[in-house]
Amino acid sequence: MKFVIVKDYAELSRKAAEMLVSEVKANPKSVFGLATGGTPVGMYRELIKLSQAQSIDFSQASSFNLDEYVGLSSTHPQSYRSYMQENLFNHINIPAEKTQVPVGNTIDHLAECARYEEAIRLAGGIDIQVLGIGNNGHIGFNEPGSPADSVTRVVQLTDSTIEANARYFDSVDQVPTQAVSMGIKTILGAKKVLLLASGEAKAEAVRLMLEGEPTADVPASLLQLHPNVTVIVDHEAASKLTTSVLAGTKPSGS
Numbered sequence: 119m120k121f122v123i124v125k126d127y128a129e130l131s132r133k134a135a136e137m138l139v140s141e142v143k144a145n146p147k148s149v150f151g152l153a154t155g156g157t158p159v160g161m162y163r164e165l166i167k168l169s170q171a172q173s174i175d176f177s178q179a180s181s182f183n184l185d186e187y188v189g190l191s192s193t194h195p196q197s198y199r200s201y202m203q204e205n206l207f208n209h210i211n212i213p214a215e216k217t218q219v220p221v222g223n224t225i226d227h228l229a230e231c232a233r234y235e236e237a238i239r240l241a242g243g244i245d246i247q248v249l250g251i252g253n254n255g256h257i258g259f260n261e262p263g264s265p266a267d268s269v270t271r272v273v274q275l276t277d278s279t280i281e282a283n284a285r286y287f288d289s290v291d292q293v294p295t296q297a298v299s300m301g302i303k304t305i306l307g308a309k310k311v312l313l314l315a316s317g318e319a320k321a322e323a324v325r326l327m328l329e330g331e332p333t334a335d336v337p338a339s340l341l342q343l344h345p346n347v348t349v350i351v352d353h354e355a356a357s358k359l360t361t362s363v364l365a366g367t368k369p370s371g372s
């Protein structure tokens with residue numbers, strides 16, 4: 119696992135965007151795994167800036183988002199499809215039909231989850247998966263207890279996740295209680311993973327991800343099982359790490 123500590127959110131956003139630009143420059147047909155939430159907003163902003171300044175071509179690239187709320191239509195202002203349109207897709211030349219976000223308001227969730235897994239497989243798998251991390255260690259919407267062999271499915275959101283995401287809705291009871299989410303196995307199937315964490319509220323989750331044994335109780339800790347993970351954190355998110363992690367001597371074997 120490669121672990122990078124940066125000064126602040128601005129630097130984290132720049133570095134992450136540079137990694138995605140390198141990816142598409144090296145392989146114009148890159149398959150991106152994309153994340154929503156507050157953390158990657160700055161990365162998307164930087165990515166748009168870099169793409170415009172350097173005429174980066176996404177015309178052959180494709181993308182799969184981690185998750186979507188159950189019950190929200192793609193045009194709902196708080197859907198993750200709307201988020202992606204506003205924060206990225208409307209500003210780069212990735213073809214609309216090559217951007218996938220799970221459909222949250224279908225009548226047949228089982229079929230949609232199976233279709234999503236199959237679409238990822240047919241695309242040749244994800245080349246680089248971007249992740250944030252929840253305060254409780256979730257990745258995507260894989261809440262504590264999500265097994266390492268889980269694939270795309272409907273998940274129940276925890277109260278802490280619902281409360282954390284209530285800031286985007288008019289009130290907490292408008293936050294959907296379920297989501298369609300890629301599973302841990304889906305995420306671990308990506309060739310590379312890039313996890314971003316910013317701010318003190320993430321410090322404990324970052325510590326548990328890196329310092330504990332891999333466990334379903336802290337879904338992000340299961341990334342220790344992946345051979346190619348880059349974690350970029352700012353000083354505040356790194357503030358609870360021990361010196362052994364900071365010196366790069368832990369986690370072992372990654």
Ligand SMILES: O=P(O)(O)OC[C@H]1O[C@](O)(CO)[C@@H](O)[C@@H]1O
Nearest residue numbers: 154155156157250251252258279
């Ligand atoms: O980046 P934020 O807004 O802190 O969210 C952290 C995590 O929570 C989610 O937004 C889901 O609650 C994830 O998509 C994200 O990785």
